[in-house]
Amino acid sequence: MTFLMPAVLLVGAVGTLAAIALHLLSVRRPPAMLLPTARFINPRDVRAVSRSTRPSDLLLLLLRVLALWCAAVALSGPRWTSGARTTGHVIVADASLRRDSARIASRAGVASAPVRFAWSDSSSGMRAELGAAWPLAWRAANAMMRDEAALDSVALHIVVPRSSESFDGWAAWRHSWPGKVDVEAMSAANATSATTATSATSETSTRSVAATEDSAGRQAPTGDVAARATVTVIGGATDDVVRVAFDVHVPRAGGSVSRAPAAPATPQGTTEGVSGTGSGSRARTIRVLRDAAGASEGDAVSGRDRATSGTGDDAGSVTVYWPVNGVPRGWKAMHDTIGGVIAGNDAVVAPWVRSAAPRDSAASSRTRAIAWWSDGVPAAIERPSASGTGCTREVGIAVPNGSDVLLSPSAKSLIAALAAPCGRTTMPVPRSVIDDSGNSTSLASASALRTRLAVRDAVAPRWLPAALLASAIALLLVESAVRRAGDDAGGAA
Amino acid sequence: MTTADGIPYGPLIDGLRGVRWPARRAVGAALPGVHRSRQRGTSGEFTEYRLYRQGDDPRQLDWKLLARSDRAFVRLTDDRALLPTWIVLDGSASMDFPDRAHRTTNVPDKWSAARAIAIGLAHVAHASADPVGIVCTTTTGPRRLLPRARRGTVSEIARTLTSAAAGGSAPLAPLLAPLPANARIVVISDLLGDGEALLTAAAHLVAAGAQMECVHIVAAEELSPVGGAQLARDPEAHEIERVLDRNVMRDYLATFGEFRASMARRWRAMGAGYTEARTDTPLTRVVRQVVGGQAS
Numbered sequence: 207m208t209f210l211m212p213a214v215l216l217v218g219a220v221g222t223l224a225a226i227a228l229h230l231l232s233v234r235r236p237p238a239m240l241l242p243t244a245r246f247i248n249p250r251d252v253r254a255v256s257r258s259t260r261p262s263d264l265l266l267l268l269l270r271v272l273a274l275w276c277a278a279v280a281l282s283g284p285r286w287t288s289g290a291r292t293t294g295h296v297i298v299a300d301a302s303l304r305r306d307s308a309r310i311a312s313r314a315g316v317a318s319a320p321v322r323f324a325w326s327d328s329s330s331g332m333r334a335e336l337g338a339a340w341p342l343a344w345r346a347a348n349a350m351m352r353d354e355a356a357l358d359s360v361a362l363h364i365v366v367p368r369s370s371e372s373f374d375g376w377a378a379w380r381h382s383w384p385g386k387v388d389v390e391a392m393s394a395a396n397a398t399s400a401t402t403a404t405s406a407t408s409e410t411s412t413r414s415v416a417a418t419e420d421s422a423g424r425q426a427p428t429g430d431v432a433a434r435a436t437v438t439v440i441g442g443a444t445d446d447v448v449r450v451a452f453d454v455h456v457p458r459a460g461g462s463v464s465r466a467p468a469a470p471a472t473p474q475g476t477t478e479g480v481s482g483t484g485s486g487s488r489a490r491t492i493r494v495l496r497d498a499a500g501a502s503e504g505d506a507v508s509g510r511d512r513a514t515s516g517t518g519d520d521a522g523s524v525t526v527y528w529p530v531n532g533v534p535r536g537w538k539a540m541h542d543t544i545g546g547v548i549a550g551n552d553a554v555v556a557p558w559v560r561s562a563a564p565r566d567s568a569a570s571s572r573t574r575a576i577a578w579w580s581d582g583v584p585a586a587i588e589r590p591s592a593s594g595t596g597c598t599r600e601v602g603i604a605v606p607n608g609s610d611v612l613l614s615p616s617a618k619s620l621i622a623a624l625a626a627p628c629g630r631t632t633m634p635v636p637r638s639v640i641d642d643s644g645n646s647t648s649l650a651s652a653s654a655l656r657t658r659l660a661v662r663d664a665v666a667p668r669w670l671p672a673a674l675l676a677s678a679i680a681l682l683l684v685e686s687a688v689r690r691a692g693d694d695a696g697g698a699a
Numbered sequence: 700m701t702t703a704d705g706i707p708y709g710p711l712i713d714g715l716r717g718v719r720w721p722a723r724r725a726v727g728a729a730l731p732g733v734h735r736s737r738q739r740g741t742s743g744e745f746t747e748y749r750l751y752r753q754g755d756d757p758r759q760l761d762w763k764l765l766a767r768s769d770r771a772f773v774r775l776t777d778d779r780a781l782l783p784t785w786i787v788l789d790g791s792a793s794m795d796f797p798d799r800a801h802r803t804t805n806v807p808d809k810w811s812a813a814r815a816i817a818i819g820l821a822h823v824a825h826a827s828a829d830p831v832g833i834v835c836t837t838t839t840g841p842r843r844l845l846p847r848a849r850r851g852t853v854s855e856i857a858r859t860l861t862s863a864a865a866g867g868s869a870p871l872a873p874l875l876a877p878l879p880a881n882a883r884i885v886v887i888s889d890l891l892g893d894g895e896a897l898l899t900a901a902a903h904l905v906a907a908g909a910q911m912e913c914v915h916i917v918a919a920e921e922l923s924p925v926g927g928a929q930l931a932r933d934p935e936a937h938e939i940e941r942v943l944d945r946n947v948m949r950d951y952l953a954t955f956g957e958f959r960a961s962m963a964r965r966w967r968a969m970g971a972g973y974t975e976a977r978t979d980t981p982l983t984r985v986v987r988q989v990v991g992g993q994a995s
Binding site for chain 1: 792793798889891918928929933934936939942947950951954
């Protein structure tokens with residue numbers, strides 16, 4: 207048997223001890239005797255305190271204790287359950303895994319126990335905010351508490367995506383769950399398999415940025431695992447540090463980041479590698495323009511954008527305008543030094559020379575910053591393309607030739623932000639999230655969840671509290687009768 | 700002879716053999732007996748000379764003294780008279796204490812002690828040829844035996860008292876008042892009943908010339924109550940209930956002692972003899988104290 211309010215039993219125990227103590231220290235009339243000289247005794251209270259080693263009136267004591275315990279058990283919300291302890295399972299996962307629900311349940315160790323799934327929307331949900339898992343978990347737990355009255359505990363399993371735009375909600379609401387949490391990352395088999403795009407032109411080879419892990423276990427920076435992407439760097443030196451950075455921070459899939467010459471060329475001369483996907487899946491293109499000539503480059507960029515946007519295959523293509531001098535067209539020139547640039551959860555600390563900043567007129571509801579200098583000035587901004595299907599990113603970061611600052615691990619978030627799909631800047635889910643099972647080592651108790659969810663727990667069986675209270679009242683009536691009978695007998699004596 | 704409690708009267712009577720109970724004062728005119736009479740007579744032992752007066756019996760003249768002194772003197776002697784003895788016994792409920800459960804070993808209860816003392820006094824008085832009678836209150840009402848000096852009187856008294864049981868709350872003073880004043884009256888009681896009325900009746904009798912003795916029976920258990928805290932209840936006044944424990948014991952003993960001392964003063968002040976007889980005191984000693992007037 208379990209109790210909804212075990213503290214009431216403690217009150218019953220204290221009352222029992224008090225009743226026993228009172229029976230040991232009861233004040234009663236001393237035994238009577240005849241004494242002809244009683245008149246010479248000073249009159250006072252005829253009661254005397256006496257102590258005994260055994261409680262007096264054992265029958266009365268028994269009746270009182272039984273009545274007390276019946277009332278205490280009735281008020282503590284008894285639930286008569288079978289001997290087995292039942293654990294329910296709540297599984298939160300991305301909606302893309304809906305077809306694999308059986309396998310997920312099997313991996314969670316759910317055999318025949320009650321299980322409830324909560325699916326996170328693939329376009330929003332955990333991919334936008336990892337903390338969206340918690341409302342889903344609570345909602346599923348609430349439904350389970352209402353449907354399953356005999357649960358003793360609830361096990362929570364969360365399958366998190368590989369990357370997400372924000373983890374703030376996760377950290378803020380993590381400890382709201384009153385028990386252990388089993389966090390698992392999406393496996394590679396669950397993600398869209400990476401394909402190696404082959405271009406019709408063999409001058410350059412493109413490489414798809416897919417949702418796979420390289421041998422070092424690094425996760426893919428892109429958040430959209432449903433699409434493939436090819437990166438092409440146009441312009442810049444042969445050993446352009448930006449190209450090398452994309453090559454370093456983006457997992458290899460057989461090939462390197464392509465490089466296109468800086469000279470204006472016909473669109474067909476570029477090696478965007480837009481298509482060439484053998485698998486027939488939709489591909490996403492990322493073009494990085496490094497031309498030093500701002501005006502001509504900008505025109506060329508615009509022309510390429512228009513040309514690219516006309517194709518039906520590069521929906522969501524990203525054009526990153528990253529001039530070598532760090533002054534994108536339309537930015538206001540400035541010259542100072544700044545200590546770091548921040549993107550995602552990382553900051554690249556170096557003696558940066560800042561040469562430009564976005565004009566205030568550039569700010570609009572459709573423009574958003576994706577990287578910032580340490581003083582909060584945007585270092586890179588994103589604008590949606592004219593076609594509306596892609597976007598353009600302008601980067602005002604001047605990287606000296608030969609510098610390896612972009613090759614450091616802290617620059618990975620910056621590159622990932624620049625390579626992310628339009629409108630989204632995702633970050634890989636840190637290992638700490640997956641390893642975090644919480645401070646508790648035990649499962650969340652069903653009673654605690656019911657209390658937090660204000661789910662009215664069912665007392666089982668329903669007639670038990672009423673029967674116990676009736677028993678307590680009956681015992682008190684019997685105690686009263688026995689006590690009166692004892693008083694009458696004592697008076698007659 | 701034994702009482703219903705098994706107290707043998709034989710040893711008691713044997714212990715009182717030869718004990719005499721002289722009267723405190725000269726008795727009034729009565730049948731000849733052993734007690735000095737207030738009257739002067741011509742028989743008995745010589746006491747004094749008196750000048751011959753006209754009308755005296757010339758045979759009482761002391762011729763030898765006449766020859767020596769040439770004066771006529773008459774020899775006078777004391778008369779001896781009987782002194783009827785009444786024994787008034789209190790048989791109220793307070794005398795039936797303690798009961799068997801609370802009695803100290805080898806110590807009789809008050810009623811048994813009172814009956815034994817009464818029989819002992821009756822024996823001593825009867826041995827002097829004095830008539831002895833008893834009056835006692837019992838559960839079945841008062842019992843009375845008129846004073847007799849014949850043989851078997853003491854046995855009859857013993858049988859009467861053996862069959863009597865103490866109980867009730869009948870007052871003793873109404874039995875005392877009608878008694879004759881020219882007698883010796885012994886009141887054997889615990890003085891817890893109608894003590895004031897008893898004192899008044901006794902004072903009247905003493906004033907009328909009776910020789911009064913009071914034997915105050917006190918139980919050893921009243922002087923040293925045993926047990927822990929108890930609710931003491933008066934057997935003759937059940938509304939009196941007092942808790943007796945060690946906290947009030949000292950005050951109780953002091954109050955009880957003051958009562959006994961007061962009784963002694965008042966009985967003696969009226970000219971009566973007073974003897975406090977504790978139940979743990981040998982009964983023969985008590986009887987000797989009474990007849991010898993030592994406690995007075």
